[in-house]
Amino acid sequence: MKTLTKILLLALFLGSMGTSVLMADLKKGQKVYLKTFKSMFKLNGTKFATLHTQTEWEELFEN
Secondary structure (H helix, E strand, O other), rough: OHHHHHHHHHHHHHHHHHHHOOOOHHHHHHHHHHHHHHHHHOOOHHHHHOOOOHHHHHHHOOO
């Protein structure tokens, strides 16, 4: 019974950690954009985002 409880608690813990990793972080995305893309494209974030529609961005990120 103790091992079953430990396994269930471990599964619950790992499941909760996995979902937090998958969530996007807005500040981290801004930092990445500022470090890598801003100097290459010479655009601010708003102008860069309007280069493609929402569906085009989703297709780019799927690839």
